[in-house]
Amino acid sequence: MRKLISGLLSLILLSAYPVAADTFTEAEIEFNERPVQLFDQLQKKTNFPLSFNNRQQFEQLAKELKYQPEQLQRDLATLARLYLQSTITAPNEVSHARLLTRQLESIAITPLDEAKILLLEGRIRGREDQQYQQSIILFKEALNKIASLNDSEAMSYKFVLQGYLSTMNGLLKQDTQAMYHYKQYRDLAYQMREDYFIAQAETALGKFYVNKQQLAKALQHYNEAFRITSRLDTPVLHAHTQFQLSRLYRDLGQWDEALKNANNAAISFQQLGQQAFQSKALTVIAMVYGMQKQWNKAIDYYLNAQQIDQQNGHLIGQALNFHNIGEAYFYLDNYQSSLNYLTMANEIFKARKVLHYLVYNELLFAQVSSKQQQWQQTITHAEAALEIAESKQLIDAQKEALEYLSIAYRKVDDISSTLEVMDKMVAISQSEQASPVNDLVHSSLNEEKFKLEISNLQQKLTRYMGDNKDQQKAIIILLAVVFIFAFLWFVSLKKLNRAKQTCQTLRRLSVQEPLTQLNGYQALINLLSSARSPKTLALVNIRALADIDIDLGLSEYKAITASLSKQLELDLNCEVFIIKPGEFGLCFSDELSAQQTLTNLEAQLAAITIANKNNIPNFSDINEQPLHAIMGHVNLPLLANPDLRLTAQLQYETVQYALAAAKSLNEAQTYVSIRSLNFAPAAIFFKPLYLNLTHALQRGIIRAETNRQAADINWPTD
CATH class of the missing domain: 1.25.40 (Serine Threonine Protein Phosphatase 5, Tetratricopeptide repeat)
Known part of the structure; x- marks a missing residue:
């Protein structure tokens, strides 16, 4: 029953896979699965190349092409990425990609637009x-x-x-x-x-662990990737998974499995038009034959791979194949042919500055030269390999290079150099720590191999079940499964709706001030953290309202605070946040000076009375008081450097610091404003903030402004 449900889900997923990408996720899948078709489609659709140098010209072109500007911008970015894919063969690929990058840069507006340009540049x-x-x-x-x-x-x-x-x-x-x-x-x-992305990531992790010789972990990730790709209609990803499995089986010494998977992958890559990966699959086949000492067969496959790389202009791939062919000829004792191919590989690696491949080519060069007793060439190539290995901290490569050097220096009677090499070898030997053999590695590897085999058998069993002759029974079971799924979907939908409602309620409550249920501290922090962060932030204390919740009662306090908050928002064109009774946070989208902010606020407060005491039972002795404000003020951002960002909590605590200073003057209608100078470092806003700000004021790194005597301010220091 469980297997039948799994088969049904696979059918539903396959039938639901769209031909045209309707979402960004599906567009990325199409980018990987159908790059050649997508490339041709976008070239025709966008009428590339286009000519524009600014946003206005671009929008006019989009209108002529019957495009939404945003969609045309996305399609051009995708086209630029495709020009840089190894699966795309077109003239002047990099030049076209660079042209598109410059054009996209001229119309970039959002951070995502800028990120796309940086991706293309990289x-x-x-x-x-x-x-x-x-x-x-x-x-x-x-x-x-x-x-x-x-x-x-x-x-x-x-x-x-x-x-x-x-x-x-x-x-x-x-x-x-x-x-x-x-x-x-x-x-x-x-x-x-997204299953496709999960399979991609699992395959990539498996590849990483193979390179680190952690084969049990690699097989675990490949197992998961293979399980996912076997049920998806994604031939490119499935071919890549098979290719990686072939490499793993090669490293495990399972030659038949390695050859089977590599051949299947090579055929798939050829059908998909991915010649670069077809070359890599052929290289795996050649390496398997090489490991079995069948060097002539290995050379045939290396040459086939090299021809494919040459046709596609893949220089690094050609160089790797030259290196491999040189190694094969070395083991066939054909030293001159080996040196010829290693020389061609060296020229490409050096020209393209690919040091992580060059080091191993130099080592093989030294090995062949040593075999021919050409000691000066051995020294030259071993020293070149040692220099790269030391810079890359490749211990095994260092040790191999030192071995060739020790032999060569002895042969040319260079005793001092021999002793120097021996000292280096001893130092490396002493610095190495022996890693204990973990007995669980082999059992884990076998377990993962069994899991992979079981997964393959399950996939075959699922396919065989499709040929079951008892169709009537299958239809009944299928209908039952559909009914169960429909019921589960209905129940899950109800639970999801309830969860969404609860989540919305909790999210709304989390930003409210507890007593008034108006926007409070957390709402203010959210605004400061958002893209629409205010330009001016003021923290206002009205002493007359400090105990209003106790003096008038909670219900009257809520009504008065709501009315006052609404009136201030309308008259001052700002957002008001309730911090506590008598204390408000004001956020302005415009940059206002402290004096202007306080003047506008006092003008509004002068027209407001606390309450109509005749309408409040049992509070006839309350005297109406004038409303005057004490204010802490900052303009945002606090730092001139846009790359240095402060958290919303630190920005709020800075304006708290300004309010604390203003309150220390003990006078109404008072403000203190804090601003940093252009050269101010971000470190002054680190915790403990109050102490750092006071020190910064004393050093003149930040400035404080007030409408009172600054010398009378009692600056908080903690």
């Missing part, structure tokens, strides 16, 4: 010059631009950026950073609840 740096470190900086900057955005489009771009960051850090052997971004990548996928 991809161009990585694609054209392999400037991976620069790409990482740009991707991180893009993430910071949209860190506070949670809409579907922004979340999709966060997911893409985390994927690029994990890949780039992995290429640079920055494992800690790579692991952080891989986990962020996976967490975002589960947060978005």
Whole structure:
């Protein structure tokens, strides 16, 4: 029954998968699954290339193309990304991507627009010059631009950026950073609840663990990815999952499984038009034959992969295949052919500055030269490899380079260099800590292998059940399942609606001041944290109202406070927040001086009386008092540097500090305003805030203004 339900869900999911992307998530899936078709479609639809240099020209072009400007902007950004995909073959790919990036920059308005431009810049740096470190900086900057955005489009771009960051850090052997971004990548996928993204992330994590030789963990992630892709109609992702499985089986020494999965992946990539990945799948096949010492077969597949990379202009792929062919000829004792191919690989790696591949090519060069007893060449290449390995902190590569150097220096009777090399080898040996063998690794690996096999059998069993001849029984069961699903859906919908109502009620209550149920402290903090943060923030204390809740009673206090709050909002054109009896927060969208703010406030307070005492039973002895304000004031943002951001709580506590100073003067109609100078560091706003602000005032880093004698102010210091 459970398997039948699983099969039904798969059918529903497959039938529901759209041809045209209606959401940003589905658009990202289409970007990965149908890149060539999407590329052709967007080229025709956008009439690329377009000519515009500003927003006005762009909107006119959009109108002519019968486009909404926002949608045309998204399509051009997608087209630029496609130009940088390895699956797209077109003339002047990078030039077109750079043109689109410049044009999109001329019309960028929102943080998401800016993030897209940074993403494209990072991809161009990585694609054209392999400037991976620069790409990482740009991707991180893009993430910071949209860190506070949670809409579907922004979340999709966060997911893409985390994927690029994990890949780039992995290429640079920055494992800690790579692991952080891989986990962020996976967490975002589960947060978005998108199976396709989850499978992508699980596959990426599996690939990372394979590179770290943590095969049990890798198999666990591949198992989950394979389980998901087997039920989705997503041939590209399924082919990539099979390709990664082939690499894992290769590392496990299961040659038949490795060859089967690699061949299936290569066929799928060829049908999908993804020649770059077809080349990689052929490389896996070649490596499997190489591990079985079938070097001639390995060379055939390496050459096939190299021809595909050459046709697609993939220089790094060609260089890797040259390296692999050089290794194969070395094991066939054909040293001259080996050196020829290693030389071609070296030229490309050096020209493209791909040091993380160059180091291993130099090591193999040194090994071949040592085998031929060409000691000077051995020294040259081993020293080059050692220099790169030390800069990249590749311990195994350092040890191998030192071994070749020790042999070569002894052969040329360079005793001092030999001793220096031996000292380095001893230092590395002493610094290494032996890692204990974990007996659970092999059992975990076997467990995950069994899980994968069980998953494969379950998938086959599900397909076989579709051929069951007892269709009448299947239809009855199917109808029962549909009824159960409908009932569960109805019950879940009711629970969801109740949960939504409860959530809305709690969210509304959380921002209210408890006594009056008007907007209070938390509502003020939310406003300061939002994109529409005010330009002026004032905290006002009206002494006459400090005990009004006790003097007049709670019900009268609520009515008076609501009336006063509404009147101030209308007359001052601001938002009013109730902090406590007699204390209000005022937020203005315009930048107002402290004197102007206080003058406007006093003018409104002068026309207001506390209450009509004749209408209040048992309070006939209450004397009406004039309403005068004491005010703390700041203009936002507090810091001139837009890249330095303070939390809403610190901004509120700063205006509290100003109000405390104003109250110390003990005079009505008083204000104190705090402002920081352009060179003021963010550290003055760290906790303990009151103490830091007082020290900053004494040092002249921030300024205080008041309509009273500043010398009389008793500044709070804690």
